[in-house]
Amino acid sequence: MLDQRFRILAKTLVTHSVKAQPGENVLIQSTGADTAFVRAIVDAAYDAGALPFVTLRDRALERAWVSRATEEQLRLQARFERERMKEMDCFIGFSAPHNSAAWSDVPHDKMDLWQKTIWKEVHIEERVPHTRWVVLRYPTPAMAQATRMSEEAFENFYFDVCTLDYGKMSKAMDALVELEKKTDKVRLVAPGTDLSFSIKGLPPIKCAGEMNIPDGEVYTAPVRDSVNGVISYNAPSEYQGFEFKDVRLEFKDGKIVKATANDSDRINQVFDTDEGARYVGEFAIGVNPYITKPMGETLFDEKIAGSIHFTPGNSYDDCFNGNRSAVHWDLVLMMDPAAGGGEIWFDGRLVRKDGRFVIPELECLNPENLK
Numbered sequence: 001m002l003d004q005r006f007r008i009l010a011k012t013l014v015t016h017s018v019k020a021q022p023g024e025n026v027l028i029q030s031t032g033a034d035t036a037f038v039r040a041i042v043d044a045a046y047d048a049g050a051l052p053f054v055t056l057r058d059r060a061l062e063r064a065w066v067s068r069a070t071e072e073q074l075r076l077q078a079r080f081e082r083e084r085m086k087e088m089d090c091f092i093g094f095s096a097p098h099n100s101a102a103w104s105d106v107p108h109d110k111m112d113l114w115q116k117t118i119w120k121e122v123h124i125e126e127r128v129p130h131t132r133w134v135v136l137r138y139p140t141p142a143m144a145q146a147t148r149m150s151e152e153a154f155e156n157f158y159f160d161v162c163t164l165d166y167g168k169m170s171k172a173m174d175a176l177v178e179l180e181k182k183t184d185k186v187r188l189v190a191p192g193t194d195l196s197f198s199i200k201g202l203p204p205i206k207c208a209g210e211m212n213i214p215d216g217e218v219y220t221a222p223v224r225d226s227v228n229g230v231i232s233y234n235a236p237s238e239y240q241g242f243e244f245k246d247v248r249l250e251f252k253d254g255k256i257v258k259a260t261a262n263d264s265d266r267i268n269q270v271f272d273t274d275e276g277a278r279y280v281g282e283f284a285i286g287v288n289p290y291i292t293k294p295m296g297e298t299l300f301d302e303k304i305a306g307s308i309h310f311t312p313g314n315s316y317d318d319c320f321n322g323n324r325s326a327v328h329w330d331l332v333l334m335m336d337p338a339a340g341g342g343e344i345w346f347d348g349r350l351v352r353k354d355g356r357f358v359i360p361e362l363e364c365l366n367p368e369n370l371k
Contacts, residue, residue, distance in 0.1 A: 281311055286332075
């Protein structure tokens, strides 16, 4: 029997996150999750008067298909998936991570084709700008193991993280939004990091339960050619089935001119996907008070209180800096004392130190004030 908390979450996804209206089409896409949860979302969509459509996917089966697919197959798949997406008003997508390395041995040329066809054409170009969407994860033993928790403890953590008071968080974010609107120069300083860029004229967007569950970030984008310096990310990041560690990027006039990691050849293949992959599409500050350490799942890690993420690749249309790419990779830098600390400066003013906001108007975003 499905936990009542999942039913509450399903209703939240439909009524709060995508705000489905009577008569609207809602695509529910599940990869490996409990079908009982899918049914709960279907019921919630019908209760809202909307029309649910369902796609069930399997990561291992898709791996077998992508590994031997031709370019013609991938382009055909992208075309009919995109046509279906055009008919949708809302999208609710979630996966149940069982093995983060499931796609690690898919040939690079096939992954590159998948990225440029299905991911870019269906999701980046159609879903993101033209539907009200939300993505999330379904809790699994693999996720519990990644956090070194029992399954019961992780499930409790999951609901604390996913169902916090997003209305309260949204109100607290207003001060950061207003400050960023007036900000030109940003500087990030941390061990191995000294990075400067401009956000002038690019709107800050608060994320409080609409597009992601869990949520908790305010994002904007750097002026495309303004990024200079170096950033050393300290949170591991899974991308295309491989766990990257010790990622260090050097920028000159917006472009990544040097990239190293635990597999430098592999990371440079990612950044050579297209021209836009070596430029940055997003800068975000994480504030979710219940997420305090990386767990190897980007959807959670990018919301960590005391973190930032600085994202090579595609820029979102609601904060568009001119960068287009098939890549959008949220790489996370922890700035709390346990990770070595760090500072965020806006126009020469220190606004956050060692993961805590230090100016009065932003103290409402510190963890104890959001729980």
